[in-house]
Amino acid sequence: MLTAQWLYGMSGCLIAALGLRTALLHACLLHRLIGINLTGAGVFMVLIAVAYRGAGMPPDPVPHALVLTGIVVAVSATALALALARRLTAEQIND
Amino acid sequence: MTELLIGLVATPLTGALVTMLLPRFATSVAIAAGVLTTVAAGTLLYGVGTRGALGYDIGGWTAGLGIALRADGLSALLLMMNALVMLAASVYASAYFSKTAERARFWPLWLLLWTALNALLLSGDLFNLYVTLELLGLSAVALASLGNKTAAVQAALRYLLVGLLGSMLFLAGVSLIYAGYGTLDMASLAHVAQAGPIVWPALALMTVGLLLKTALFPLHFWLPPAHASAPAPVSAVLSALVVKASFYLVLRLWLDVFAEAVTPAAASLLGVLGAGAVLWGSWRALRAERLKLLAAYSTVAQLGYLFLFFPLLQALPPGSARDLAVGGLIILALTHGFAKAGLFLAIGIIQQRSGHDTIRELDGTAQRLPATTFAIALGGVALIGLPPSGTFLGKWHLLVAAFTTGQWWWVVVAVIGSLLAAAYIFRVLGHAFGHRAYPNQPVAIAREEWPALLLGVTAAVLMGLAGAPLWRLLEGGA
Amino acid sequence: MSDTSLLVLDGLLVISLVTLAWTALAGSDARRSVILFMAFGLVLAAAWVRLLAPDVALAEAAIGAGLAGALLLAAVREQSRQPLPARIVSKRSHNKPGVNIALQWAVSVLCAVLAGTLAWALAHALNSAPQNALPRAVSANLEASGVSNPVTAVLLNFRAYDTLLELAVLLTAVLGIFALGPARPGYQSAGPVFDGLARWLVPVLILTAGYLLWVGAHAPGGAFQAGATLAAASVVLRLAGRHQIGLPQGPALRVVMAAGVGMFVLVGLGLLVAGRPFLGYPPPWAGGLILMIESAATLAIAATLVLAFLGGQPRPLAVRVARGRIAATPIPTGKPVSPEGIRSTEPHAAEACHRIQETQKRC
Incomplete structure (x- = not known):
């Protein structure tokens, strides 16, 4: 058991929950998206903390690869959401 | 044989890339990829039926280090349903989207969706x-x-x-x-x-x-x-x-x-939510003013039935009674897939021909679009759960399991849900067969009406007959 | 570093992460939140360097903080520039405050329970002995994977199928964005300072991308980091008001977009035909095949990320010959804006949020 794992893992849980709260409650789309992205970041922190094995030890590379994949998936989804919002604003102004 | 598993992902994915690169031939490429995928799904179903569950280690790495694809009776059946529904909807879509630009946008995304469905069902x-x-x-x-x-x-x-x-x-x-x-x-x-x-x-x-x-x-x-x-x-x-x-x-x-x-408590919680879905979804479907909204709320309700099985399966000890209940659950899920797809396709035809899908203004639809109306009726038979539909078989096993385990209250939910379903389906048909007189028109079936009809027949008749082989497959493959 | 100083560093990083996340989520000024979110991403990248995850740190800095931040900032800027029709404003809040407060409390309690449960389960997992079977299997098979960076080995060999589907996700997102309409109007030509900056920044970024791609085989780096860096070069050109930002046109653009998934599928099916498993590279060829896939993926990732930033299909260019040099200008369809707009305080910055809020309300 390592202190660093605990510190980063637990704050990851906290950040994920904070992000989720905003994603559910905030009225503004941009804040919601930031909330969803921070929820993801919190989960990623948990994964990277789990991968850590101590200062002199090589970490577990598998969670690193998973997080890399997760980051790209998250940015794809954010981009699509922003494009939908842009279209929506345009539609509502045209109406 | 095991290469089929990766083929079921690679075929629609390759199709998506080709439709993207050759937008002019998108429709034919997509239909070809769809037919290939459906053949692969059929072969896989046969393979699982004869040999039992199949697996494929991607890259040749053992599962764990690498990623394994797996197919058993459950996933092979769902893959087959996916393939048939997607293929029927593809044929329909080739008539629905008429402009080249629309098609160029639609087909790559459509085949990517198919890729995702197959990849999800196969992933281990x-x-x-x-x-x-x-x-x-x-x-x-x-x-x-x-x-x-x-x-x-x-x-x-x-x-x-x-x-x-x-x-x-x-x-x-x-x-x-x-x-x-x-x-x-x-x-x-x-x-x-x-x-x-x-x-x-x-x-x-x-x-x-x-x-x-x-x-x-x-x-x-x-x-x-x-x-x-x-x-x-x-x-x-x-x-x-x-x-x-x-x-x-x-x-x-x-x-x-x-x-x-x-735990039993957790399974019961899912059951309670399922009951809520059956009652609330059916009620909202009955109150809906538009056909598409009715169909969507009916989906909420029909998904609820599937969750009613969880507390029953939790209470049943492993054995033939439990296997029968699992089979009932799966046949319910499959039948709903065919019925709902057929229903939405038929609604699409009505919407395109008459420019709206308001239920109150459906008068005369039965005369103008007899095949489409018949497809809606077939889907309706399956949604209500009248014999010989697959839903009837599924609900029957729900009742048997509920009485075996002494949890009779789920029966009450299922009966109320079925009555409400009958009410909302007959409300639609009542309007469609409305009084307004139309001069007799020759009965013709347009190309886009066939997929809806075939899906309806599958749900209302074929699934009811498929019971026995389906159970055998689940036992062998699961 | 000694244990105590490491602990101090950890404490500082964790406290700033939580504070940045909290402040980014609070408040209603969208621009401020986006900038705090980007700062969060940079600190997170630092934390990941500290946790010996430099590959992830590079990707987080380039994609998680950089490009996601750029996307969000572009959205804020656009929202604050939209003329606001009266109808949308008049739609403001019919919500009952009582219901809202109850809902807020319920969701907050739910999220607190979630954080607690997650932390409780994680504590149990961390308390038990670490699971080392999988990392051992990775290092045992590293030799046969064709690369010596274990993260690249997992990403492009052992779990290459994940990466293939991930590239398909990226492609899906861009196809979805294309279906929604044309790209944003471009920017005005930048002033001499930004232009000069762009002149040396862009070649440096392109070189860095090439280096990251090459070095990924044995050191931190790889296709995603390289692709993001290449995309950054293109975005800098765009911000400098250039119309030619390195993206091909028409069918060629579609080929580049499809290149990542396409190369993956080609290699996978090719191996299948040759009697090997799908994506089962023969060890002597593995390094070369991985580099081939990664090169195609880098181009595809760069193109898709730039297209995501543009927010749609690029407008067609009307090419004209001027003074013996070919210059291309887009067919004007919208009012160009200057990149300085991003940095200067805009009068309506805080209002951007409310506008999106209104557009959200009816959903």
């Missing part, structure tokens, strides 16, 4: 499932927004946000499992995972995420607008297949991978 790895869920979610959202009206874009945006939250919760659960067990391979997890402080929270997180995507009451709020405002072929597969994919995962996790950790 928890993190890979997260990626397939995202692929499914994004392609479904992109297709739903093709309706291109404000309502469609708005519903698609909300659909996307809900889907993202669902995937994030799922991923949080997956991370916990990896932290606790150091593997993502579901077959090995089924051996090592134990009920306890790691599996319970992980399973809870994954389940909530998946229920959000399956739109189980009260997490269904996003479904009706999204399914009701998408283009008809898209609505059909969203309602028939996409929600079913995340339901399949719940089933896989609860009955298979983490079966040991499931």
Whole structure:
């Protein structure tokens, strides 16, 4: 058991929950998206903390690869959401 | 034979790339890829039926280090249903989208959705499932927004946000499992995972995420607008297949991978939510003013029935009674897939021909579009659960299981739900067969009416006859 | 570093992460939140360097903080520039405050329970002995994977199928964005300072991308980091007001977009035909095949990320010959804006949020 794992893992849980709260409650789309992205970041922190094995030890590379994949998936989804919002604003102004 | 598993992912994916690069031939390429995928799904079903469950290690790495694809009776059956519904909807879509620009946008996304469905049903790895869920979610959202009206874009945006939250919760659960067990391979997890402080929270997180995507009451709020405002072929597969994919995962996790950790209380909770879905969804379907909205709320209700099985399966000891109940659950899910897809396609035809889908103004539809009306009636027979539909068989086994385990209250829910379903279907048919007189027209069946009709016949007749081979397959393959 | 100083560093990083996340989520000024979110991403990248995850740190800095931040900032800027029709404003809040407060409390309690449960389960997992079977299997098979960076080995060999589907996700997102309409109007030509900056920044970024791609085989780096860096070069050109930002046109653009998934599928099916498993590289060829896939993926990732930033299909260019040099200008369809707009305080910055809020309300 390592202190660093605990510190980063637990704050990851906290950040994920904070992000989720905003994603559910905030009225503004941009804040919601930031909330969803921070929820993801919190989960990623948990994964990277789990991968850590101590200062002199090589970490577990598998969670690193998973997080890399997760980051790209998250940015794809954010981009699509922003494009939908842009279209929506345009539609509502045209109406 | 095992190469079929990767072929079922690679074929629609290659099709998507080719339709993207050759937009002028998109429709023919897509139909060809669809036929190939359907043949592959049929061959796989036959293979699983004769040889039992199949597996494929991608890259040749053992599962765990690498990712394994797996197919058993359950996944092979769902793959087959996906293929038939997608193929029927593809034929329909080739008539529905007439402009070249529309087709160029539609086909690549459509085949990516098919890729995602197949990849999800075959995946044997928890993190890979997260990626397939995202692929499914994004392609479904992109297709739903093709309706291109404000309502469609708005519903698609909300659909996307809900889907993202669902995937994030799922991923949080997956991370916990990896932290606790150091593997993502579901077959090995089924051996090592134990009920306890790691599996319970992980399973809870994954389940909530998946229920959000399956739109189980009260997490269904996003479904009706999204399914009701998408283009008809898209609505059909969203309602028939996409929600079913995340339901399949719940089933896989609860009955298979983490079966040991499931408690009776948790299973009853799912049952209660399912009952809520049956009652609320049917009621809202009865009150709906538009056909598409009726069909969407009916999806909420029909998904509810599937969850009624969880407390019953939890109470039944392993054995033939439980196997019969599992078969009933699956036949219910499959029949709903065919029936709902057929219904949405038929509604699409009405909407295109008469410019609206308001239920009150359907008078005379039976005379103008007899084949389409017949397709709606067939779908209706299956949704209500009249014999000889597959739903009748499924509900029958629900009743048997409920009486065997002494949990008779689920029967009350199922009966009320069926009565409400009969009411909302007959309300539609009553209007369609309305009095307004039309001069006699020759009965002709247009190309786009065939898929809806065939799907309706499959749901209302063929699925009811498929019972025996289906059970044999589940026993052999699961 | 000694244990105590490491602990101090950890404490500082964790406290700033939580504070940045909290402040980014609070408040209603969208621009402020986006900038705090980007700062969060940079600190997170630092934390990941500290946790010996340099590959992830590079990707987080480039994609998670950089490009996601750029996307969000572009959205804020656009929202604050939209003329606001009266109808949308008049739609403001019919919500009952009582219901809202109850809902807020319920969701907050739910999220607190979630944080608690997650932390509780994680504590149990961390307390038990670490699971080392999988990392051991990775290092045992590293030799046969064709690369010596274990993260690249997992990403492009052992779990290459994940990466293939991930590229398909990226492609899906861009196809979805294309279906929604044309790209944003471009920017005005930048002033001499930004232009000069762009002149040396862009070649440096392109070189860095090439280096990251090459070095990924044995050191931190790889296709995603390289692709993001290449995309950054293109975005800098765009901000400098150039119309030619390195993206091909028409069918060629579609080929580049499809290149990542396409190369993956081709290699996978090719191996299948040759009697090997799908994506089962023969060890002597593995390094070369991985580099081939990664090169195609880098181009595809760069193109898709730039297209995501543009927010749609690029407008067609009307090519004209001027003073013996070919210059291309887009067919004017919208009012160009200057990149300085991003940095200067805009009068309506805080209002951007309310506007999106209104557009959200009816959903």
